[in-house]
Amino acid sequence: MFSKKILSLVAMWLLLVLNAFSANKRFTLVIDAGHGGHDAGALGTISKEKDINLSVALAFGRYVERNQPDVRVVYTRKTDVFIPLKERANIANRANADLFISVHTNALPAGKIARGFETYTLGMHRAKDNLDVAMRENSVISMEKGYQQTYQGFDPRSSESYIIFEFIQGKNMERSVELARMIQKSVCTGANRPNKGVHQAGFLVLRETSMPGCLIELGFITTPDEEQLLNSTNRVDDIARGIYQAFAQYKDRYDKGVSVPYRPTDDNKAEAPTIVPSDYKEEKTLAVAKPATRSTRAAQPRTAPVRKVEEQEHKQNQKKVVKAQNQTKDEPVFKVQILASSRVLRTGDCHLKGETEYDSYQENGMVKYTMGASTNYNEIYRLRKSLLEKFPEAFIIAFKNGQKYDVGQAIREYKQNKNK
Ligand SMILES: [Zn+2]
CATH class of the missing domain: 3.40.630.40 (Zn-dependent exopeptidases)
Incomplete structure (x- = not known):
């Protein structure tokens, strides 16, 4: 004892x-x-x-x-x-x-x-x-x-x-x-x-x-x-x-503990494996203020929606997302990210674990799969909890005006809006 x-x-x-x-x-x-x-x-x-x-x-x-x-x-x-x-x-x-x-x-x-x-x-x-x-x-x-x-x-x-x-x-x-x-x-x-x-x-x-x-x-x-x-x-x-x-x-x-800063003079675009189909057309996104510094740019990467493999099956889900975005101009939209892949997954792919109500976006050369879309953080919080057994690494992300958005900031704004 x-x-x-x-x-x-x-x-x-x-x-x-x-x-x-x-x-x-x-x-x-x-x-x-x-x-x-x-x-x-x-x-x-x-x-x-x-x-x-x-x-x-x-x-x-x-x-x-x-x-x-x-x-x-x-x-x-x-x-x-x-x-x-x-x-x-x-x-x-x-x-x-x-x-x-x-x-x-x-x-x-x-x-x-x-x-x-x-x-x-x-x-x-x-x-x-x-x-x-x-x-x-x-x-x-x-x-x-x-x-x-x-x-x-x-x-x-x-x-x-x-x-x-x-x-x-x-x-x-x-x-x-x-x-x-x-x-x-x-x-x-x-x-x-x-x-x-x-x-x-x-x-x-x-x-x-x-x-x-x-x-x-x-x-x-x-x-x-x-x-x-x-x-x-x-x-x-x-x-x-x-x-x-x-x-x-x-x-x-x-490395956030950096002590010898290095500032590259140019951007760093380079060839990478093609993930988005070649006939993919970039959708117009709402104009956002240009980030002032490199670090803010890194924190809010540019995102582009990924064209669906089988459009029909995601119709319902897309409608839901569009609705959420229209309702809530300037309000952050929360989603649960369930997984990321280097390629577009087919509907029914075993990694999606039977889920069909998912959505996806592209960021840093990866296709990222999400579930749910709501301006109500608590709703998405509960959704994540319910998904954890299937997707133990699921986490909450945020978008604002169609752009990926810092989730901490999004939660603060959600709380402010709620108290209005
Ligand atoms: Zn070798």
Whole structure:
């Protein structure tokens, strides 16, 4: 009895200490140089992938250490050693990292030529090329003893195994896609690399990490002039600086405890996988005052409605939303966001868990699914509660005049309007 009491007191104290610690936690970046040791990665004529990856990873890390002393940089390897994929992810998870960046070099079968820089985030893409890259990068696990157990039956050479990647949700994915776009833009402009865009594929090392992250393919080691530049100290430095600048931009946006502010001079549009159908026409939205600062823009992202896959089935729901918006000009409309996806889901998709009365909108390259629409916050609050069993991560969002709106501000306005 006595010891139980002490134990719970100690547990409470530990919890308090841990909370205080995590509040002051430094931003932790994990840099993962792909391959190493007996795993050389892809082979060129004058070099090996593992060495190119390491030189870029170390150069990138040096930029971070020099320019952002408040960031803790953790390397999965700093020398030519073999580290299993799972261990790379474990290093990041144990470090409680905020961001994971894996550096690789691409390759093509003999006779094929390609040039350029590309960034991958975790996800499933139908394109066979993306699957090929993921399969090649994942195949290293067959060099590990007992990999069938470690990766729960995952077979890197079977396309069937990749179906599990088809659906990833949550803010990690949004942030990863945003980071990938920043890296593409920054490196391709700053280091003059052909922009091969942001892609999604099933990389094990990204699946096993629990923080936002992406995997960079620096260029094609099998293309002679690309291999040359990836072995040039100056070009490696340009690329590393480009990755660093994108990292600084990302950290500036998402790390609130930032002490070395970085202000990019231009916007950061870059190619991304097409999610909205190509014939999609942007609807006219009500004019809103231009946000004065970058941070307010980040807090109120531009949103665009997503065209329905099967219009008919959502008629009823759309009517409801339109009604709510007409009734309540200038009043915030609350909704429950149930999930986010990198692609448009078909009606009846298992992730919608049988719900048909949903609506969707697009933001930061993701399709977001919502339920309900009301200016009455309490109504939406109750709706969320009733949805939690099916969608444990459901949360309330707000719109105003058809634009995504800060939910805290929306609740304050709701309370003010109620007291009028
Ligand atoms: Zn690789």
